Amino acid sequence: MAVRVPSRQLFIDGEWREPVLKNRFPIINPATEQMIGDIPAATSEDVDLAVAAARRALSRNKGKDWASASGAVRAKYLRAIAAKITERKTELGKLEAMDCGKPLDEAVWDMEDVAGCFEYYADLAEGLDAKQKAPVSLPMETFKSYVLKEPIGVVGLITPWNYPLLMATWKVAPALAAGCAAILKPSELASITCLELAEVCREVGLPSGVLNILTGLGPEAGAPLASHPNVDKIAFTGSTTTGSKIMTAAAQMVKPVSLELGGKSPIIVFEDVDLDKAAEWTAFGCFWTNGQICSATSRLIVHENIAKEFVDRLVKWTKNIKISDPLEEGCRLGPIVSGGQYEKVLKFISTAKSEGATILSGGVRPEHLKKGFFVEPTIITDVTTSMQIWREEVFGPVLCVKTFSTEEEALELANDTHYGLGAAVISNDLERCDRVSKELQAGIVWINCSQPCFCQAPWGGNKRSGFGRELGEWGLENYLSVKQVTQYISDEPWGWYSSPSKL
Ligand SMILES: NC(=O)C1=CN([C@@H]2O[C@H](COP(=O)(O)OP(=O)(O)OC[C@H]3O[C@@H](n4cnc5c(N)ncnc54)[C@H](O)[C@@H]3O)[C@@H](O)[C@H]2O)C=CC1
Numbered sequence: 001m002a003v004r005v006p007s008r009q010l011f012i013d014g015e016w017r018e019p020v021l022k023n024r025f026p027i028i029n030p031a032t033e034q035m036i037g038d039i040p041a042a043t044s045e046d047v048d049l050a051v052a053a054a055r056r057a058l059s060r061n062k063g064k065d066w067a068s069a070s071g072a073v074r075a076k077y078l079r080a081i082a083a084k085i086t087e088r089k090t091e092l093g094k095l096e097a098m099d100c101g102k103p104l105d106e107a108v109w110d111m112e113d114v115a116g117c118f119e120y121y122a123d124l125a126e127g128l129d130a131k132q133k134a135p136v137s138l139p140m141e142t143f144k145s146y147v148l149k150e151p152i153g154v155v156g157l158i159t160p161w162n163y164p165l166l167m168a169t170w171k172v173a174p175a176l177a178a179g180c181a182a183i184l185k186p187s188e189l190a191s192i193t194c195l196e197l198a199e200v201c202r203e204v205g206l207p208s209g210v211l212n213i214l215t216g217l218g219p220e221a222g223a224p225l226a227s228h229p230n231v232d233k234i235a236f237t238g239s240t241t242t243g244s245k246i247m248t249a250a251a252q253m254v255k256p257v258s259l260e261l262g263g264k265s266p267i268i269v270f271e272d273v274d275l276d277k278a279a280e281w282t283a284f285g286c287f288w289t290n291g292q293i294c295s296a297t298s299r300l301i302v303h304e305n306i307a308k309e310f311v312d313r314l315v316k317w318t319k320n321i322k323i324s325d326p327l328e329e330g331c332r333l334g335p336i337v338s339g340g341q342y343e344k345v346l347k348f349i350s351t352a353k354s355e356g357a358t359i360l361s362g363g364v365r366p367e368h369l370k371k372g373f374f375v376e377p378t379i380i381t382d383v384t385t386s387m388q389i390w391r392e393e394v395f396g397p398v399l400c401v402k403t404f405s406t407e408e409e410a411l412e413l414a415n416d417t418h419y420g421l422g423a424a425v426i427s428n429d430l431e432r433c434d435r436v437s438k439e440l441q442a443g444i445v446w447i448n449c450s451q452p453c454f455c456q457a458p459w460g461g462n463k464r465s466g467f468g469r470e471l472g473e474w475g476l477e478n479y480l481s482v483k484q485v486t487q488y489i490s491d492e493p494w495g496w497y498s499s500p501s502k503l
């Protein structure tokens, strides 16, 4: 059953605030195409207020309340946030499903991951205290040196709609653990649960200004954050085009960025596999989250000896996927997030057809669903490497297929992309899997699976999929600045210049 969408304002300096220009825009449920509420539209005026609040939060009580408090103090807040999310996980899962269209079971799983991620970074915040003043060994006995890890400062976090609260958490949790103050700008297409995170922060008494949450459009709210002179770092997940704009804006102030961008990830299936197990992972790798995952393994590269039988089996698995309103029991594929994205996905399919590919299965709206931005899981064959469907990210439930005969050829096809986020290899020969993993040009390689993701392991890409790593200890480093402190410990004068006292 649907739940009521709370009406919220912007979250600035620990309080709900109406946007300076007082504008709001509608929230659309992509399964029904109905308006289910509205959210505030921040502009540069609100960004200025939020950045000032974040600065104050860092320096309040000379930093002792947050930035230079012990990691253990910050961990308490992170654990309290995790507990509240766990308490509300079913309701938050429903709000997420209604906002972005992901099946409820997935959305609830995301909420568990959100709570787990806050808990994980609470542990790392506590561990940070013991890592301070780590000695650096020097080649001269007259000096000693150590390293301090300090929060990088005020950070801008710009996030997408495919995992609205989880992608926000991958940034917010380590940023807060590190002692930064943050401004989160979620996607205009799905912001409900991020505003609920603000309510959670209010309830647990997070010091004001430590986390500010501004909903709004990219050019109006995201761009002023990316170019703001008082923001020390930007972390972004989204399209490669927007990532490039953010990097350009940040470059004007030599501001560090971490970018997690698009992908066109391959899945290689060798001939020695169990066909059903491999078919299920192939379907999951591309159709989970309605195919809207940056790491979706959307290029199937299958050995020619099993290709016909494997693809037939795969079609049977996809026909068995329940497509429905995300809140319906057993739903495994919901709608595309918005009308704009829906049109984009259909255009990719029609272009593939016009370029000579075969739409083997799906490619259309399911007959039983008259409303909503639904597309059947789609399998496309007779693909060449110059076709758009092989080269560009669709961000929808669309898989394209090519065959190979040798391992070398499989790798050549897999690496034939400007992207480098994920890759999967399915084979019973584990030595081969290890060999192939080394050759795949990607930041994440899955062996005998595709997509499972753990907050302990590093996440991020190469090539045009971006740079920097989120999650794990790498995620925390993103928000820390390293300071060396070096001391001269000899009683002797330095002795480089002639001393004037000897004249
Ligand atoms: N890597 C990923 O996880 C994602 C990739 N995408 C890709 O992007 C395509 C388009 O989706 P969009 O929602 O338009 O993605 P987008 O990259 O434009 O949006 C992501 C975030 O960036 C913000 N943004 C947009 N323009 C901005 C600007 N000039 N300055 C600062 N922030 C800005 C948006 O408001 C949103 O919060 C998808 O079809 C897909 O290919 C989309 C979402 C997630």
Ligand SMILES: NCCCC(=O)O
Pocket (backbone or CB within 6 Å): 162, 163, 237, 260, 292, 293, 294, 295, 451, 453
């Ligand atoms: N399983 C999380 C994937 C996150 C992303 O699309 O960036």
Ligand code: NA
Pocket (backbone or CB within 6 Å): 027, 028, 029, 030, 098, 099, 100, 189, 190, 337
């Ligand atoms: Na929405």
